[in-house]
Amino acid sequence: MMEEVKEVTSTLSVDRDNINVTEVLKDGDSLTFLIVSQKLSGTGEYHVARAYDDFEWLQQHLFSQEDVPGIQGVIFPPLPAKAQVNASAKVMKQLGFLGLGEWQLYCKALETFLRQIAAHSILSKNKAVEIFLTSSDPPGRQRVRKNIFNRLSQAVEEKRKEGHKDVDQFFQTERDQNLVLAGCAKTAAERFLDVVQTEQKIAVACGHFSAALHLCVEPGEDSDKQAFSKACVKLSEVFDSMKKNMTSVAENNVSTLGLGMDLESRYQEAEKEMLFRRTCKLVELESARRNAEKAKPVKKAAMEEVKKAAETEFDHICGVAKQEIARFQGARVEMLQQALVQWCEKQLLTAKESAEQFNQHLQTLRGMA
Amino acid sequence: MAASSDRIPPPFPATEEPGVGPSDVADGDSDEGEDIFSNPMAVSRGVSQPDNVNEEPPDLFSDEEEASSTTVKSNGVHSDDDNDLFAEAHVELSTDTPGSSARKEPSTSVGPRPASSFTRSPAAMQPTSLEQLEEEESNDSFDVDVAVTNPEKIGDGMNAYVAYKVSTRTSLAMFRSKTFSVRRRYSDFLGLYEKLSVKQSLHGCIIPPPPEKSVVGMTKVKVGMDDPSSVEFVERRRAALERYLQRVVSHPSLLQDPDVREFLEKEELPRAVSTQALSGAGFLKMINKASDAVNKMTIKMNESDTWFEDKFQEVENEEQQLRKLQAVVDSLVNHRKELCGSTAVFAKSMAMLGNSEDNTALSRALSQLAEVEDKMEQLHQEQAASDFFIFAELLADYIRLLGAMRGCFDQRVRAWQRWQEAQSTLQKKREAEAKLLWANKPDKLQQAKEEITEWEARVTQHERDFDRIGMTVRKEVLRFEKEKAKDFRSQIVKYLEAMLQSQQRLVKFWEAFLPEAKAIA
Numbered sequence: 001m002m003e004e005v006k007e008v009t010s011t012l013s014v015d016r017d018n019i020n021v022t023e024v025l026k027d028g029d030s031l032t033f034l035i036v037s038q039k040l041s042g043t044g045e046y047h048v049a050r051a052y053d054d055f056e057w058l059q060q061h062l063f064s065q066e067d068v069p070g071i072q073g074v075i076f077p078p079l080p081a082k083a084q085v086n087a088s089a090k091v092m093k094q095l096g097f098l099g100l101g102e103w104q105l106y107c108k109a110l111e112t113f114l115r116q117i118a119a120h121s122i123l124s125k126n127k128a129v130e131i132f133l134t135s136s137d138p139p140g141r142q143r144v145r146k147n148i149f150n151r152l153s154q155a156v157e158e159k160r161k162e163g164h165k166d167v168d169q170f171f172q173t174e175r176d177q178n179l180v181l182a183g184c185a186k187t188a189a190e191r192f193l194d195v196v197q198t199e200q201k202i203a204v205a206c207g208h209f210s211a212a213l214h215l216c217v218e219p220g221e222d223s224d225k226q227a228f229s230k231a232c233v234k235l236s237e238v239f240d241s242m243k244k245n246m247t248s249v250a251e252n253n254v255s256t257l258g259l260g261m262d263l264e265s266r267y268q269e270a271e272k273e274m275l276f277r278r279t280c281k282l283v284e285l286e287s288a289r290r291n292a293e294k295a296k297p298v299k300k301a302a303m304e305e306v307k308k309a310a311e312t313e314f315d316h317i318c319g320v321a322k323q324e325i326a327r328f329q330g331a332r333v334e335m336l337q338q339a340l341v342q343w344c345e346k347q348l349l350t351a352k353e354s355a356e357q358f359n360q361h362l363q364t365l366r367g368m369a
Numbered sequence: 370m371a372a373s374s375d376r377i378p379p380p381f382p383a384t385e386e387p388g389v390g391p392s393d394v395a396d397g398d399s400d401e402g403e404d405i406f407s408n409p410m411a412v413s414r415g416v417s418q419p420d421n422v423n424e425e426p427p428d429l430f431s432d433e434e435e436a437s438s439t440t441v442k443s444n445g446v447h448s449d450d451d452n453d454l455f456a457e458a459h460v461e462l463s464t465d466t467p468g469s470s471a472r473k474e475p476s477t478s479v480g481p482r483p484a485s486s487f488t489r490s491p492a493a494m495q496p497t498s499l500e501q502l503e504e505e506e507s508n509d510s511f512d513v514d515v516a517v518t519n520p521e522k523i524g525d526g527m528n529a530y531v532a533y534k535v536s537t538r539t540s541l542a543m544f545r546s547k548t549f550s551v552r553r554r555y556s557d558f559l560g561l562y563e564k565l566s567v568k569q570s571l572h573g574c575i576i577p578p579p580p581e582k583s584v585v586g587m588t589k590v591k592v593g594m595d596d597p598s599s600v601e602f603v604e605r606r607r608a609a610l611e612r613y614l615q616r617v618v619s620h621p622s623l624l625q626d627p628d629v630r631e632f633l634e635k636e637e638l639p640r641a642v643s644t645q646a647l648s649g650a651g652f653l654k655m656i657n658k659a660s661d662a663v664n665k666m667t668i669k670m671n672e673s674d675t676w677f678e679d680k681f682q683e684v685e686n687e688e689q690q691l692r693k694l695q696a697v698v699d700s701l702v703n704h705r706k707e708l709c710g711s712t713a714v715f716a717k718s719m720a721m722l723g724n725s726e727d728n729t730a731l732s733r734a735l736s737q738l739a740e741v742e743d744k745m746e747q748l749h750q751e752q753a754a755s756d757f758f759i760f761a762e763l764l765a766d767y768i769r770l771l772g773a774m775r776g777c778f779d780q781r782v783r784a785w786q787r788w789q790e791a792q793s794t795l796q797k798k799r800e801a802e803a804k805l806l807w808a809n810k811p812d813k814l815q816q817a818k819e820e821i822t823e824w825e826a827r828v829t830q831h832e833r834d835f836d837r838i839g840m841t842v843r844k845e846v847l848r849f850e851k852e853k854a855k856d857f858r859s860q861i862v863k864y865l866e867a868m869l870q871s872q873q874r875l876v877k878f879w880e881a882f883l884p885e886a887k888a889i890a
Binding site for chain 2: 177180181184185187188191192194195198199201202205206208209212213215216218222224225227228231232234235238242329333336337340341343344345347348351352354355358359361362365366368
């Protein structure tokens with residue numbers, strides 16, 4: 001079991017486009033995920049089992065790469081909230097779309113997380129990634145030293161910094177835009193979840209109606225009774241079709257646009273965190289500059305040092321941030337486009353199938369005297 | 370129920386129907402309706418005469434016309450340009466001949482409906498085959514179409530009410546003209562029901578019940594007819610009143626009732642006042658009171674004919690089933706409405722997202738998405754309305770009808786009890802006569818003999834009534850089952866057509882959106 005990760009840089013030995021979270025196993029209250037990755041050289045796969053804590057371990061290692069210049073400018077791929085068996089209502093609300101069903105979407109989200117890390121030019125070099133994906137033993141559970149990265153805006157003072165005016169118009173615009181989009185995306189995702197959940201309720205109600213109609217079938221040879229019974233049976237079939245249709249519609253919503261909106265929402269949050277880190281650094285820098293100016297000659301040199309260091313770090317962060325933002329904007333548009341196209345195609349297919357089914361029902365019903 | 374013998378029977382159509390007995394109705398024949406049954410008569414003209422069944426002429430009993438002036442405002446305009454109303458409402462007279470049944474579509478429907486029309490051939494009186502060529506309003510068809518439209522709020526404040534336009538289109542000669550319309554308010558419909566109940570249920574007919582009163586609903590309407598729940602309430606009531614009337618006029622006996630004709634034709638009706646009892650709860654109470662009364666009678670009926678017992682049980686079971694179905698449909702309708710709400714809200718949030726988006730193509734696609742979702746909300750609304758008006762109301766109607774049917778069964782038991790009571794009275798009279806014979810009191814004896822004769826006649830009468838009611842109930846039940854099967858089937862067809870249409874529109878929405886989604890670069 002690897003306890004510590006000494007080396008920071010390495011190249012990943014797996015195909016970054018071929019990392020799959022194939023299965024989830026329930027073990028009491030906890031979930032274990034099976035991850036399969038393709039070896040880059042030759043044939044063969046790595047199969048590893050990981051718990052949520054292992055994902056957090058990975059994330060911590062990525063956060064704590066202090067010697068990578070400008071690391072704070074990276075938009076870190078967002079890790080979904082922790083999933084639990086028999087989760088509380090609060091947890092389910094937090095998970096949103098990812099909490100639906102039997103964790104298929106959750107696995108997909110974890111998969112996306114891993115792929116994005118593997119595809120990241122800076123992050124993929126961290127040895128922790130290699131270990132996570134390839135080591136048959138679970139990576140160490142020891143706590144990495146907590147750093148400033150983890151959760152944004154805990155303290156109230158921190159929150160104030162969020163609104164700090166920027167020196168760079170590009171970043172100010174990006175911050176403003178991100179604030180609006182993050183809010184809109186989160187709201188839209190929540191509202192879409194409401195739609196899906198109502199659709200599921202309708203499907204259930206259709207099922208009930210279908211079942212209840214069977215109880216209305218009357219025995220007897222009387223032709224009117226038979227006609228009535230046939231009508232009830234037919235209607236029962238119709239509502240069964242409707243149930244299936246509604247279920248498909250809801251599933252399509254979830255697996256394409258729902259997933260997409262969830263990812264967009266979480267990614268906007270990740271960008272927000274990065275921008276906030278930069279803003280904090282900016283505040284630090286400005287403070288260092290002021291100190292350097294006001295410093296008494298005794299302290300001046302030291303203050304200048306601090307100022308220089310802050311400036312360098314800030315420049316690195318801005319450089320990385322600009323790249324990350326460009327990459328992010330391209331990636332999210334592509335992601336959303338795919339989600340929208342898939343969504344539309346699936347719903348179109350479902351609607352056509354449904355129309356065909358209704359048509360058939362109608363024909364048989366009209367054929368029945 | 371005094372029968373007035375000065376009632377003018379409805380004029381029969383000109384063509385003679387051989388094979389039909391003397392067609393004069395209660396004209397001076399009998400005061401208590403005894404002899405009417407000696408004249409078999411065709412109620413549904415042009416329809417093959419059922420051999421054994423006697424139809425009672427519906428105008429045996431009549432209500433006194435109220436002389437009081439009406440407070441119902443009606444514009445009384447007979448408009449003849451209402452053909453569109455009938456495009457969808459189409460009712461056929463149904464016959465009682467087994468093996469031939471008219472199709473009935475009691476509520477408006479979209480799409481092709483097979484309608485059958487009778488062709489009256491003056492010469493022959495054979496059973497007409499029902500699946501004749503479909504003719505629009507051919508002069509030979511025995512159509513009575515009714516439609517209830519144009520709800521209009523009259524007056525203001527708490528005295529306001531809604532007046533509906535009741536339009537009739539018919540080829541029957543018993544009406545004054547071929548198309549006409551009147552304005553009626555809800556209490557008029559209730560009044561009609563009350564009158565019919567009093568008269569017809571004694572014969573064992575199933576009187577279709579009108580929609581229930583609703584204080585809550587009406588209060589909202591009185592306040593203002595504009596908000597969605599008022600609009601929905603009025604539409605629901607309008608549709609229910611229309612179905613009610615259509616069921617009434619499609620019943621061969623009820624159609625003959627002068628009150629029905631008056632309701633359809635007369636410019637202004639005297640205001641119906643005693644409709645308190647007929648709120649929804651009141652109606653049920655009435656039925657249940659009748660059942661209770663029946664149960665409390667000491668002479669328990671011994672049923673010689675298990676058919677009635679079995680049927681009654683079936684009716685009760687069916688009512689239960691339908692209530693269950695109704696609960697499920699109500700829940701479905703609610704969820705659909707919920708979906709409308711969430712879709713609308715989601716559409717707005719997508720629009721906002723689209724507006725905030727920098728990337729032009731993505732922004733446009735998201736805005737398009739918002740529009741698609743808006744259109745879907747519209748679809749969901751229509752689907753909810755379909756669910757509701759097609760199924761929920763259908764089930765509600767039939768639950769009420771089954772209640773009415775239970776009432777018929779009870780009427781029959783009451784008739785039996787009256788017969789039994791008459792028999793027991795007769796018995797007592799005979800015993801009294803015997804005593805008098807023995808006591809040798811000739812004058813009293815004469816009276817006793819007269820009384821015996823009188824009661825013998827009454828016993829005979831009551832026995833006949835009982836038999837007659839039994840036959841009517843049987844017929845009504847069969848007719849009901851036929852109508853029910855047709856009704857349900859036609860509603861399902863309507864529903865499927867609506868669903869199919871929705872899906873096709875949905876397909877179009879998605880097809881329109883796809884290029885937009887693909888265009889995002």
